[in-house]
Amino acid sequence: MKDKELIATLAADLKPVSPAAPVGVTLLLWLLVSSLYVVSLTLLFGPFRPGAFYALVYVPRYGFELLLGVGAFVAFARVALAEAVPGIDVRWWRRIAWVLLAGWLLQFLLAFNWPMLEPTMLGKRLHCAWESYLYSVPPLLYLVRLQRQRYPLQPQRAVFHAALAAGLLPALIMQLACMYEPSHVLLFHVLPVAGLGAVATFVSWLYFRRKGR
Amino acid sequence: MQAQRGDEAAYRALLDELARAIRGYLLGRFGPLDSLDDCVQESLLALHEARHSYDGRRPFKPWLFAIVRNRTIDQLRRSTRHETGREALEDVQPLSEDVAAPIDTGRLLGSLSKTLRDTLILTKIMGYSTRECADRQGISESVVKVRVHRGLNKLRSLCEGEKAIELLSEKETG
Numbered sequence: 001m002k003d004k005e006l007i008a009t010l011a012a013d014l015k016p017v018s019p020a021a022p023v024g025v026t027l028l029l030w031l032l033v034s035s036l037y038v039v040s041l042t043l044l045f046g047p048f049r050p051g052a053f054y055a056l057v058y059v060p061r062y063g064f065e066l067l068l069g070v071g072a073f074v075a076f077a078r079v080a081l082a083e084a085v086p087g088i089d090v091r092w093w094r095r096i097a098w099v100l101l102a103g104w105l106l107q108f109l110l111a112f113n114w115p116m117l118e119p120t121m122l123g124k125r126l127h128c129a130w131e132s133y134l135y136s137v138p139p140l141l142y143l144v145r146l147q148r149q150r151y152p153l154q155p156q157r158a159v160f161h162a163a164l165a166a167g168l169l170p171a172l173i174m175q176l177a178c179m180y181e182p183s184h185v186l187l188f189h190v191l192p193v194a195g196l197g198a199v200a201t202f203v204s205w206l207y208f209r210r211k212g213r
Numbered sequence: 214m215q216a217q218r219g220d221e222a223a224y225r226a227l228l229d230e231l232a233r234a235i236r237g238y239l240l241g242r243f244g245p246l247d248s249l250d251d252c253v254q255e256s257l258l259a260l261h262e263a264r265h266s267y268d269g270r271r272p273f274k275p276w277l278f279a280i281v282r283n284r285t286i287d288q289l290r291r292s293t294r295h296e297t298g299r300e301a302l303e304d305v306q307p308l309s310e311d312v313a314a315p316i317d318t319g320r321l322l323g324s325l326s327k328t329l330r331d332t333l334i335l336t337k338i339m340g341y342s343t344r345e346c347a348d349r350q351g352i353s354e355s356v357v358k359v360r361v362h363r364g365l366n367k368l369r370s371l372c373e374g375e376k377a378i379e380l381l382s383e384k385e386t387g
Contacts (some may be wrong), residue, residue, distance in 0.1 A: 002250075003232045003253060003254065003257070006254050006257055007225055007228040009358055009362070010228060010258070011221050011354075012221070013221075014219050014224050015219055015355075016217065016219035017219075017264055017265040018265065019217055019265055019266075019269065020265055020266050020268070022270070084252075085266055085268065086273075086275075086276050086280045086283070087271065087274075087276035087277070087280075088274075088278040151262065151280075153280065153283040
């Protein structure tokens with residue numbers, strides 16, 4: 001088939017298409033819907049840790065730690081959506097996201113030697129690891145759906161970043177809702193993020209391999 | 214933007230212009246490739262599939278060339294695999310008679326993926342229109358067109374492979 005024939009075929013009966021919404025708007029929508037969903041679900045199965053909001057305001061390091069986490073979460077969501085639009089350069093956003101994530105994790109490692117809050121069992125949730133893991137699945141599916149409405153050129157990488165963003169959300173909420181102790185946070189709130197990233201990447205690899213793309 | 218609104222004439226003019234631009238870009242970047250035509254056509258198909266993802270407030274060129282680069286790399290990878298397969302064919306030991314049997318359309322179709330096969334059967338064998346085929350499969354007309362193009366391309370390369378086998382077997386026997 002020559003170029004001309006192909007062009008004629010593609011142009012024949014051309015249907016109008018709705019341009020995808022700008023990345024910023026979609027990002028806000030996803031952040032809002034997913035945050036509301038995870039907060040509501042978390043509250044449904046137990047209250048926030050008593051004193052968590054007080055610490056957020058009066059313990060600057062705790063507030064800073066959460067700020068780094070929220071920054072990483074927003075940056076990964078931005079990267080995941082921007083990667084679905086050809087031609088948007090996401091290299092800087094990707095670097096920022098990883099630096100913020102590393103900074104967030106570093107706070108927990110530092111907290112082993114220099115605790116920012118007195119470790120407490122207050123607010124302990126019995127299944128926080130499963131909650132962290134399962135609450136992130138619907139936001140992930142929604143984000144992947146938003147990506148598929150665009151045209152991701154590196155779909156597996158886009159899914160991986162989407163999984164990190166979706167996984168970070170419940171992990172951050174658990175910082176306020178569950179007990180505070182660095183090893184508990186790393187093991188039961190942060191590890192599910194890595195798990196979700198690995199599972200989502202594997203599933204997307206299988207899917208795109210089957211699709212031959 | 215006119216193309217997104219469904220203006221056929223503007224879209225045809227745009228694709229004509231883009232086909233030339235893509236060809237020039239690929240020639241400049243990769244030199245005269247064997248699969249240049251395939252790369253241009255794959256890029257045009259990808260642009261067609263991705264036309265909704267273009268945001269009019271952003272520059273057009275980065276969007277265009279991101280897709281073209283991506284598709285060309287995919288196409289070149291496929292060509293390399295095809296070439297490797299062809300080289301491997303040349304090392305094949307004496308062929309049995311049945312391998313050189315006439316090309317069997319059913320067998321060739323059978324080697325396509327289910328989605329491509331079904332679309333080709335509906336449009337090229339059963340004579341459904343693009344619209345009817347799209348309705349039947351629950352997909353858009355664009356996807357039907359893309360699948361037909363890909364299916365035909367794949368069949369063409371399979372036929373070339375069959376011919377290569379025939380030539381090799383003729384060489385062996387003659």
